[in-house]
Amino acid sequence: MSKNYPVLPWPAVPTPTPDEVYKGESDAAKEYALWLEANLRQSENFKKPEALNNIRVLDCTSMMIIGHWCSSLFSELGAEVIMVEPVGGDPLRKLSPFGRKEYMFTDEKTGEAVGPRFLAEARSKQSVTLDLTKPEGREMLKKLAMHADVIIENAPPGQWDEWGIGYRQLSQLNPRLIYCWVGQLGQWGPLKDKPGNLDPTAQAACGFVHGTGAPVAFGGTPTRSGWWMCDQVGGTGAAIGIITALYYRERVSGRGQFVEATGAAGVIRILDYNWGWYGVDGSIRPRYGNWDLAINIYAVNPCKDGQIMVGGGHDRLWFRIWRTVGKDRPELEQRIVEDQGLKVVTDRLPHYKQVETYTTLCDWMKDNTRLQGESKLQAEEVASGGVSFFDEVCEFPHYKYRGHVEVIDDVLYGKVLIGSSAFIGQKTPGRVKWIGRPTAYDNEDVYRRLLGFTKADMDGLKKRGVI
Amino acid sequence: MAAMSFEEYCRDVFDPKKIFSKPEPLKGARFLSCTQYILGPSCANYLAELGAEVIKVELPRRGEPMRHTTPFNEPKLYPCSKWLPDVGTGLGFFGANHNEYFLSVDFHKPEGQEVMRMLGAKSDGVAENYRAGTFDRWGIGYRQLSQINPRIIYQWLGGFGGWGPGRKRASYDILGQAQGGCFSVTGWPLNKGGMPSKQTIWIMDYWGGMMGAFQIIACMYWRDHISGQGNFLEYSQVQGAQRHLSDCIAMYGRHGLVPQRFGNWDTLLSVHGIIGCGKSSYPDSKNPQELEVGYILVSAYTDADFAKLMKLIKKDNLATKYASHGERVKAESQYEIYPAIEEWAKDKTKEQVRDILTKEGINNQPVFNSKEVSTHEHFHLRGELEWLDDPSFGELQSQGPAFHLSESPPRHKWAFKPVGADNEYILGKLCGFSKTKIAKLEADGVI
Numbered sequence: 001m002s003k004n005y006p007v008l009p010w011p012a013v014p015t016p017t018p019d020e021v022y023k024g025e026s027d028a029a030k031e032y033a034l035w036l037e038a039n040l041r042q043s044e045n046f047k048k049p050e051a052l053n054n055i056r057v058l059d060c061t062s063m064m065i066i067g068h069w070c071s072s073l074f075s076e077l078g079a080e081v082i083m084v085e086p087v088g089g090d091p092l093r094k095l096s097p098f099g100r101k102e103y104m105f106t107d108e109k110t111g112e113a114v115g116p117r118f119l120a121e122a123r124s125k126q127s128v129t130l131d132l133t134k135p136e137g138r139e140m141l142k143k144l145a146m147h148a149d150v151i152i153e154n155a156p157p158g159q160w161d162e163w164g165i166g167y168r169q170l171s172q173l174n175p176r177l178i179y180c181w182v183g184q185l186g187q188w189g190p191l192k193d194k195p196g197n198l199d200p201t202a203q204a205a206c207g208f209v210h211g212t213g214a215p216v217a218f219g220g221t222p223t224r225s226g227w228w229m230c231d232q233v234g235g236t237g238a239a240i241g242i243i244t245a246l247y248y249r250e251r252v253s254g255r256g257q258f259v260e261a262t263g264a265a266g267v268i269r270i271l272d273y274n275w276g277w278y279g280v281d282g283s284i285r286p287r288y289g290n291w292d293l294a295i296n297i298y299a300v301n302p303c304k305d306g307q308i309m310v311g312g313g314h315d316r317l318w319f320r321i322w323r324t325v326g327k328d329r330p331e332l333e334q335r336i337v338e339d340q341g342l343k344v345v346t347d348r349l350p351h352y353k354q355v356e357t358y359t360t361l362c363d364w365m366k367d368n369t370r371l372q373g374e375s376k377l378q379a380e381e382v383a384s385g386g387v388s389f390f391d392e393v394c395e396f397p398h399y400k401y402r403g404h405v406e407v408i409d410d411v412l413y414g415k416v417l418i419g420s421s422a423f424i425g426q427k428t429p430g431r432v433k434w435i436g437r438p439t440a441y442d443n444e445d446v447y448r449r450l451l452g453f454t455k456a457d458m459d460g461l462k463k464r465g466v467i
Numbered sequence: 468m469a470a471m472s473f474e475e476y477c478r479d480v481f482d483p484k485k486i487f488s489k490p491e492p493l494k495g496a497r498f499l500s501c502t503q504y505i506l507g508p509s510c511a512n513y514l515a516e517l518g519a520e521v522i523k524v525e526l527p528r529r530g531e532p533m534r535h536t537t538p539f540n541e542p543k544l545y546p547c548s549k550w551l552p553d554v555g556t557g558l559g560f561f562g563a564n565h566n567e568y569f570l571s572v573d574f575h576k577p578e579g580q581e582v583m584r585m586l587g588a589k590s591d592g593v594a595e596n597y598r599a600g601t602f603d604r605w606g607i608g609y610r611q612l613s614q615i616n617p618r619i620i621y622q623w624l625g626g627f628g629g630w631g632p633g634r635k636r637a638s639y640d641i642l643g644q645a646q647g648g649c650f651s652v653t654g655w656p657l658n659k660g661g662m663p664s665k666q667t668i669w670i671m672d673y674w675g676g677m678m679g680a681f682q683i684i685a686c687m688y689w690r691d692h693i694s695g696q697g698n699f700l701e702y703s704q705v706q707g708a709q710r711h712l713s714d715c716i717a718m719y720g721r722h723g724l725v726p727q728r729f730g731n732w733d734t735l736l737s738v739h740g741i742i743g744c745g746k747s748s749y750p751d752s753k754n755p756q757e758l759e760v761g762y763i764l765v766s767a768y769t770d771a772d773f774a775k776l777m778k779l780i781k782k783d784n785l786a787t788k789y790a791s792h793g794e795r796v797k798a799e800s801q802y803e804i805y806p807a808i809e810e811w812a813k814d815k816t817k818e819q820v821r822d823i824l825t826k827e828g829i830n831n832q833p834v835f836n837s838k839e840v841s842t843h844e845h846f847h848l849r850g851e852l853e854w855l856d857d858p859s860f861g862e863l864q865s866q867g868p869a870f871h872l873s874e875s876p877p878r879h880k881w882a883f884k885p886v887g888a889d890n891e892y893i894l895g896k897l898c899g900f901s902k903t904k905i906a907k908l909e910a911d912g913v914i
Contacts, residue, residue, distance in 0.1 A: 008719075008720065008722075008723045010720055016632055021631060021632050032599065032600035032603055032604075032629065033599070033600070033629060033630045033634055034630075035610070036599065036628075036629045036630040036701070037630045039699060040630065040699075040701055049689075049694070051685045051686060051688065051689035051693075052685055052688065052689070054693070073678075073681055077682075077685050095735040095736065096735070097718075097726070097734040097735065098734060098796055098797050098798050099792065099793045099794075099796040099797060102722070103718055103721075103722060103724065105717070105721065115735070116714040116715075116717045116718050117714045117735065119714070119717060120713035120714035120716075120717055121713075157473070157474070157477075158473035158474065161473040161476075162473070166473065168473075168476065185845070186845070186849055187473075187477055188473075188474050188477035188478055188481070188849070189478075189844075189845045189848050189849050190843075190844055190845045190848070191843070191845035192474075194830060195830075196766055196772075196830035197766075197830065197832070198736075198739070198766065200733070200739070200740075200741065200764050200766075200832075201764060201766070201830075201832045203764075204741060204762075204763070204764040204832045204833065204834045204835065205832050205833075205835055205840070206835070206840060207835055207836060207837045207839075207840040208666075208667070208668065209731075209741060209762065209764075209834045210756075210762075210834050210835060210836040210837070211667040211668075211836075211837070212653075212664065212665075212666060212667040213654070213664060213667075214664075216755075216759060219660055220661075221655075221731070221743060221762070222731075222741070222762045222834050223653070223654060223655070223664055223730070223731060224653075224730075224731050224740075224741055225653055225666055226649075226652035226653035226654070226728050226729065227652060227653075227711070227712060227714075229666065229670070229711075232674070232711055233670070233674050233677070233869075234869070236674060236677040236678060236681065236869075237677065237869030237870040238870055239681050240513060240677060240680055240681050240684065240869070240870065241870035241871070241872055243681055243684045243685050243688065244492045244493070244517055244684055244872065244875070244877075245492070245872060245874075245875070246688060247492065247493070247684055247687060247688050247691075248492040248874070248875045250688065250691070250692045251691060251692075252490070252492075252875075253874065253875075255874070257872055257873045257874035257875065258480055258481075258872075258873035258874075259870060259871065259872055259873070260477075260481060260870065260871040261869065261870035261871070264846075264851065265849070265851045265867070265868075265869055265870060265871075266677075266869045266870070267668070268840070268846065268851050268852065268866050268867075268869075269562075269673075269851075269866045269867070269868060269869035270509070270562065270668055270669075270670065270673035270674060270677075270866075270869070271562075271668055271837075271866065272505075272558075272559065272561070272562045272563075272668055272669060272673070273537070273538060273542075273558035273559060273561050273562065274837040274840075274866075275837070275840075275841060275852055275864045275865060275866050276542070276558045276561040276562075276863055276864060276865060276882075277538060277542055277558055277837070278837050278838055278841045278864060279841070279854070279862070279863055279864025279865075280542045280558070280863070280864075281541075281542060282838070283538075283541075283542070284754060284756040284757070284836045284837050284838045285538070285756075285836070285837045286755075286756055287667065288667070289664070290641075290662075290664060290665050292641070293538035293539060294536045294537055294538050294539075294557065294558075294559045295536055295559075298639065298641065299641070300641060300645055300650065300663075300665060302662075306663075307645070307650070307662065307663060308645075309639075309641050309642045309644075309645040309646070311637075311639040311641065311642060313532065313536065314532055314535075345535060346535060346537075346540045347540070349537075349538075349539050349540035350539055350540060351539065378636060381635075381637060382637070383626070383636070383637035383638055383639050383642050384642070385636075385642050385645055385646035386645070386646065387645045387646070387650045387651060387663050388645065388646050388647070388648060388650075388651065389648070389651045389725050389727075390648055390651065390712075390715045390716065390718075390719045390725045390726055391719060391723075391725045393646075393647065393648040393651075393708075393709065393716070393719075394716055394719050394720065396646070397632045397633075398627060398631050398632045398633035398634075398705075399705075399706070399709060401631045401632055402628060402630070402631045402703070402706070404703070404705075404706045404709045404710075405709055405716055407720070415720075416717055416720065416721065417716050417717055417719065417720020417721070418713045418716055418717055418720075419706075419709035419710045419711070419712060419713035419716050420709075420710070421710070422678055422702065422703070422706050422707055422709075422710040423678070423682050423700075423702075424628070424700065424701045424702065424703070424706075425682065425686070425698055425699065425700040425701070426698055426699035426700070427686075427689075427694075427696060427698045427699075428685070428686060428689055428698060430682075
């Protein structure tokens with residue numbers, strides 16, 4: 001058997017069938033859900049058109065996820081995405097957790113090992129190489145730009161402009177081009193990006209890290225996100241900017257424009273009330289661990305076998321939560337519902353009230369596993385769920401049934417389990433066609449198809465180290 | 468033209484002061500936002516930033532629950548609505564409702580449903596996050612509105628989605644984070660006293676809304692330039708977590724590996740992590756947030772930078788021992804390297820560490836709190852933070868849009884308005900209702 005097949009059988013537990021899922025429900029009760037299934041099931045995706053299949057994107061970014069994430073959203077909706085990588089490939093390809101080679105993915109054709117983070121965002125993209133430090137490479141990029149709707153790059157600020165291939169120059173050549181620069185803090189301004197700025201730079205600079213994790217009093221420190229979160233949020237912002245520019249080009253102007261998106265700007269945009277709060281009374285948002293400053297109950301707390309999330313900010317759910325607790329521990333329910341200081345939703349928010357609430361809740365949860373707690377609370381229609389690890393996530397029946405997690409049986413990389421496209425839709429759903437390509441795999445196709453290069457041209461370029 | 472430096476050029480084309488002299492890219496598009504909390508509202512909000520006319524439809528009087536959400540129940544903006552002058556709107560509502568028109572409609576009442584059908588007939592799309600099937604039952608879902616208006620783009624956003632074994636489950640942001648997998652890879656490991664941790668922002672909501680907005684605009688592109696057809700979209704917030712962490716899923720699928728949390732360090736690069744400095748930058752402050760010791764990101768993962776860093780902290784033995792990246796990125800190596808850097812930084816503030824590292828050419832970034840971000844000229848200069856002269860609430864500091872466009876930029880006009888503030892304007896303009904009719908609907912509790 002090929003070494004490229006997964007070690008684990010997946011799914012380990014069979015995915016539920018529609019009959020099992022809708023068993024015992026009346027026709028009326030399940031009618032809408034079945035209409036949704038008929039219109040949205042991902043198994044039907046390839047019978048449907050793609051929203052963006054007349055768009056070509058050149059993803060010229062490397063070493064960060066922000067640009068690759070952005071171009072993934074385009075490739076999922078049907079755009080042709082070509083990754084333009086430095087000769088030898090994007091350095092991100094070579095990174096795997098703790099440097100462990102055994103976690104990498106190898107394709108059958110070239111034997112090149114690729115780390116999981118790169119591969120996860122190489123979906124349905126082609127790969128070419130091009131050395132932009134060489135004048136000949138830049139001339140080729142100018143020719144490629146004539147064929148592109150979108151270019152995304154993340155070189156140090158001003159680098160491409162200095163090379164004569166920045167927005168100012170390329171927009172002269174191709175006025176319809178949408179040119180997007182992505183980075184951590186920006187290509188202009190006092191804190192503009194320095195070479196070497198990568199994802200946690202934006203996390204640290206935008207206030208996210210200071211606000212994440214437990215307070216000092218609870219033994220906590222400022223904490224970063226476990227993944228390159230700013231890249232993914234900033235890359236989504238970049239994608240909205242680009243799709244908007246495309247829409248505006250077709251509808252109004254006929255011209256492209258300059259787009260800039262950063263990890264910091266993306267996360268500042270979504271750092272809810274940090275800025276309003278500081279503006280109103282000078283407050284610095286504190287860390288609050290797995291609790292919430294603005295909603296009670298809305299938290300993750302320890303239980304018998306891990307942690308469990310319970311949420312119920314308004315009265316309807318608040319009393320259901322305590323009713324659930326009261327079935328096992330009537331005295332705990334009584335303590336809370338009889339407390340005059342907890343009668344009104346907004347009165348429950350001060351810190352000492354949250355301590356009281358969660359101490360009481362944990363007294364019940366300590367005797368319940370995640371599954372027991374979740375089942376009891378869901379019987380009362382309360383939002384709740386255990387903190388899940390990736391073995392559990394991948395086997396979660398709901399996710400398997402809906403195809404959130406899917407196997408791509410790739411011609412080069414074998415079977416790879418991935419998080420599928422989150423763009424579910426009736427007419428133009430997102431989809432993943434192949435998992436990725438080895439470095440320079442598509443040089444022949446792209447340079448012949450777009451630039452008319454012959455085999456001899458390409459041999460020469462290869463010899464000179466341009467591709 | 469005299470050659471402008473690249474920096475000057477960028478400052479000019481992205482200058483936030485010039486935004487209002489530029490056109491809006493989604494001008495003329497109209498969306499209804501029948502949404503609550505953050506996921507749905509933020510999705511519609513991103514469209515409003517781009518110039519779409521977004522009509523936020525809330526239940527009369529108290530509006531949606533997010534209005535009653537604010538840190539420690541302290542900061543509020545008054546009034547919540549003209550009916551409730553003594554109730555404020557909490558800042559939880561702040562980040563997800565800019566530029567919108569505020570209409571109050573009770574969807575439960577037949578007259579309210581009729582108003583929704585009249586509005587749906589004239590709209591490009593709807594963002595909606597009631598329990599799946601509820602609007603369909605009320606006769607104002609996609610199946611009914613698309614009969615009236617086949618070009619409508621209807622985006623349902625919610626927790627688990629309207630079909631499948633978990634379809635009846637309620638969800639919130641942190642449930643998506645918890646059960647979707649985000650918690651399991653964030654926070655310190657157990658041997659460092661940590662536990663799985665949430666991202667403090669409601670990221671699966673706010674970012675999920677961005678995904679929804681991207682898909683909506685892509686569908687507008689497909690509708691207006693290719694097919695002429697509307698669309699029905701479903702965004703599941705818990706699915707967002709699996710999409711976000713696809714690399715963890717790939718590792719589980721191939722190797723049975725269950726990725727774990729690794730605190731403030733990085734699993735792919737070393738040194739590339741956040742360290743504690745021993746001293747506070749504001750020892751005389753009365754604010755406990757400022758009395759905390761400082762933290763700083765130190766990035767020296769190349770061989771040359773790592774050698775420089777080890778020389779600087781006088782750990783030449785580590786420089787030799789971990790000369791190759793393959794050696795120093797191992798988990799056990801990181802457990803040795805970071806404490807050594809922290810030992811060196813224990814008598815310094817984050818600014819002192821920053822200055823020393825910068826002088827040596829080592830990449831770094833101090834961890835800023837929300838005051839330091841708010842007062843740093845970088846973010847206000849670029850328009851990522853801004854002071855809004857809000858017509859309802861006066862001077863407010865707000866976040867700016869998430870990205871910059873040179874020709875047709877997104878922008879913020881106002882933060883939000885009280886519940887139903889635009890009832891007369893919207894119902895007069897789109898439904899042709901008279902003053903008398905509007906007064907009657909209000910008296911009947913329909914609006």
